[in-house]
Amino acid sequence: MKTNRIEAFSDGVIAIIITIMVLELKVPHGDNIAALLPLVPVLLSYVLSFVYLGIYWNNHHHMLQTCSKISGSILWANLHLLFWLSLVPFTTAWMGENNFAAAPTTIYGVALLMAAIAYFILQQVIIASQGENSMLKMAIGNDLKGKISPVLYIIAILFSFWFQWISIGLYVLVAIIWLVPDKRIERVMQSV
Amino acid sequence: MKTNRIEAFSDGVIAIIITIMVLELKVPHGDNIAALLPLVPVLLSYVLSFVYLGIYWNNHHHMLQTCSKISGSILWANLHLLFWLSLVPFTTAWMGENNFAAAPTTIYGVALLMAAIAYFILQQVIIASQGENSMLKMAIGNDLKGKISPVLYIIAILFSFWFQWISIGLYVLVAIIWLVPDKRIERVMQSV
Amino acid sequence: MKTNRIEAFSDGVIAIIITIMVLELKVPHGDNIAALLPLVPVLLSYVLSFVYLGIYWNNHHHMLQTCSKISGSILWANLHLLFWLSLVPFTTAWMGENNFAAAPTTIYGVALLMAAIAYFILQQVIIASQGENSMLKMAIGNDLKGKISPVLYIIAILFSFWFQWISIGLYVLVAIIWLVPDKRIERVMQSV
């Protein structure tokens, strides 16, 4: 299987996930601005998840660019990542509709954590498939962002039982850390 | 990142937005023509938004055609535009289901205004990335349409508090102004 | 704009339309086979519309294959066709949920008729753009299918006020007429 096919499929799935999330922004019954108020937390969590999915789309692309061939294990590691991302619309809506209550904020973090783990697994599977001089391995270097994110998610999950706003702050923080596009891979690819 | 990948992703998202809008056209319970009557405003606002998304898809494509390389800032400026477009199904349904009442008509215009601003930002980011002899800069020229549209949106938003039909008329007017496909970019590209 | 971009966008929209139709097949509350019974007409109308959209996807592709360049008018004639196709999930669900009652059966036919007219307009716009030796014009020949279909839709719409099953029969008949893939275009293209 060629790289562009798995890319096109992943792009399609991520494009759909990012778009159907907005279906959870249910049209209110009232026709005045006040009717929009209960939607504010839903909209905020939508913005956060939109940014996360944008980050995943972007970095996922850079990662796959280093692959010339897609093995069966890469394919399934990729589907595993898409599975966890596909749960984001659900966790986003539950958190938003419940005004960032404890349990939904926990579950939102769990889904992010699982997606991060799935991303890490996919990364390792690709590196293993590329052998000793793996371009991806060179590119990610010490992979500081990749190592810090799950730690921050776990801290956020722990805080979510008592102080949800610290958890939300941490989710936002991880997004900001990643928002800087991952130029490491681009750099290494150009130098090769 | 190559232009065709950001194009394919944007196409996917716009195709999904334009299509899920129709999900807001809820199947009525009655089985007679009268049951369709309450849907007329929903259908009309759907038509308007369908045309707007068609315009964005078309012009977006022409704009990206002038790019040979996609930087991180172009990518995020593009996601920013897609974010505001993704809210169109919501604002369309709210306006249609409330028969063009004041608040929904205001919010519909706000979403259009934000999308126009996001489009302008994307345009500026691309021009900046192309340097002095920017093909896009030459192509848009004085960018009359791009400058007039936000002004008309703001006027429409102000009118929406008292005379919604004037606002709707202005939204329709902006769509008509843009319906003429943007031949400026095509012209410049052919002359280069 | 190149042919492959308008094709990819149209494919995306048709793929989404054909798939979200199934969302109207609402999960029943009961857990026995009897709970599925009310869904039978919904499923039947889904099958019919699925076939129609498959036919449009197929013939649309053959038609666009004859174009080397997409003008603004082709683009908007194409969006016009997609608009009417996008209403098919709505008309399908309304007809299915009301057990092929008069009004929904009428409206189903109206949407098909409008899509057929939009297809005809797109065809004429492409032929006009291709000039005297239009490949598409040669390919469609006397366009018997294209001329007979709207007539049959109109007859079906008239019958729908009193004898809905005749209308349904006519909708099925038109689908069967078109099911034979349109080999005319393929033939002419190969001979050129």
Added chain:
Amino acid sequence: MKTNRIEAFSDGVIAIIITIMVLELKVPHGDNIAALLPLVPVLLSYVLSFVYLGIYWNNHHHMLQTCSKISGSILWANLHLLFWLSLVPFTTAWMGENNFAAAPTTIYGVALLMAAIAYFILQQVIIASQGENSMLKMAIGNDLKGKISPVLYIIAILFSFWFQWISIGLYVLVAIIWLVPDKRIERVMQSV
């Protein structure tokens, strides 16, 4: 019609099917973990169907790779397969929401069986179109998996009337059998 267009369309439809399934994971009203409990069977059936659709996407791709030309009959055999796959979100949700009750478990198996038959038909149509030295025919060999799966589905359907958990076990078993990516086709293609 070229192979890549039918592939892109099928990819699009499968990507949408796999993603809209998650819409059936309805956001619960409560804001505590207990509110998620009723969703556990829905999530489990979602996981199972996600894996099935991943398998279909993967093997479908390998199968089409052996085709250089798409005839009308291949196209309709493919749409037939997509039709049965499009019912999976419905059968998945019905089974999950009813906690693997008898009838939904039966219907889930029927949809899988019909998809397997549709896949088999598509395979035969492609082999027939390739003539005597069909690459696909060589690739599938005795097609043990393809022959065993429908048998296991039928056994599962029979068991579903009394012992649903055996049926579920069999559905899981078939998924596991197929999870190993179909290397037969890759092998034959490389040897040619």
